Amino acid sequence: MKEKLIGEGRTAEILQHKGQTIVKLYRENVSEQNILREYKVSQFVYTQGIRSPKPFELITMNERKGIVFEQILGPSLLKMISKNPWRVSQYAKMMAELHYSLHKLDASEEIGHQKEMLSRCIKEAPMLDIGEKSAILSYLEHLPEDYKLCHGDFHPDNVLLDQEEAWVIDWMTGAAGDPNGDAARSVIMFSKGAIPQQAPLPVKLMIGFIRKRLTKGYIREYLRLSGQSYADIDQWVLPVAAARLVEWLPHTEKEQLLAEIRKRLKVLSARK
Ligand SMILES: Nc1ncnc2c1ncn2[C@@H]1O[C@H](COP(=O)(O)OP(=O)(O)O)[C@@H](O)[C@H]1O
Ligand SMILES: [Mg+2]
Known part of the structure; x- marks a missing residue:
């Protein structure tokens, strides 16, 4: 069958x-x-x-x-957002609450460590030269060390809703780490991402609107719950964006990531 x-x-x-x-x-x-x-x-x-x-x-x-x-019987949060885009801020808040509830848990190092996973990906990343990689790797070493449960790919297609109960799926990249690094990855995924060139203008505008609302709503609620400042999350954007280059992504999205990485590397080298 x-x-x-x-x-x-x-x-x-x-x-x-x-x-x-x-x-x-x-x-x-x-x-x-x-x-x-x-x-x-x-x-x-x-x-x-x-x-x-x-x-x-x-x-x-x-x-x-x-x-x-x-089997979980219910749609993904991504489906719900595309069906009810006017409710995106509500879904963003839900994402932040759910993510923060994971981040309160201690994870055993048995499942791997975030910094090790990030450095492995950065070493393999295409588009970056050796000098860029070593600058990012030594920057990563100095970031805070923690052992909380991180998902590593927390986005609305990895959350399923069964009668209002949210389920988190797709744990291949789960690891023990600093929650701010995990939140940084979600922020990058929500805010950056190629909008299909061939899409009609109203669709493009809608995707742009949803991304902005999702990012803003998620950050606002996550910071409120965790009591962190945006700088705590932002400091992870450089290594997390670099590690993401190993993934299968549309070329325009990789170009966006690369521009962000190079902008941040420039700021780093100006500080030295
Ligand atoms: N346990 C499950 N029950 C019901 N649907 C699922 C389940 N796991 C995955 N799916 C559906 O399949 C999609 C892809 O699954 P996922 O595990 O995220 O794969 P990938 O690693 O390729 O992203 C999910 O967004 C969801 O719609
Ligand atoms: Mg998935």
Whole structure:
């Protein structure tokens, strides 16, 4: 029997499975190490009592690796935002609350550390030269060290809503780290991002409007809850943006990140 496709993302296709379960079936270019990592972090967060789908087992299907998870019945927050864009500020607040609730939890280093993950990606990042990489890596070393639970890819397509209850999915990049670094990544993802060139003008304006509201609403609520200042989050933008260059992103988005990185490197070298 062919299983029904019920969702997809950059790393996987999501297929309906037995009972109330799904299979997250990884694309061929995803390494086995990363799949095992997602399985391990998913088990960790599930046993911590975080509202996240229960991971059942690792499987192989048509020569591809997958993980069987509990199925969450409900749309993603991204779907809800595109359906009700006038409610984006409300959703932004919800994202901040949910994110902050993760950041209050201690994470074991067993699931990996944020700085190690960032430095690995920065070393592999395309478009940056060796001098730029080493400047960013030594800057990263001096940033605060913490061991709170960080998601590493917290955006509205990784939050599912089941009767108003929010579930956090997609934990491959989960790690122990400084919450401000995790919040910085969300801010970068909300605010930067290519708007399809071919989209009609009203659509472009709408995407721009939603991004602004989402970013502003998220930052305002996150700072209110955490008692941090924006500078605490902003100091992470340089390494987090550089690490993001390894991901599959449209070229225009990478160009935007690169411009931001170079602007910040200039400020750093002027300070020396
Ligand atoms: N446990 C689940 N229950 C229901 N839908 C899911 C589940 N996991 C993923 N999905 C759907 O599939 C999409 C992609 O899943 P995700 O784990 O985020 O993959 P990727 O790592 O490729 O981004 C989600 O946005 C969601 O719509
Ligand atoms: Mg995802």
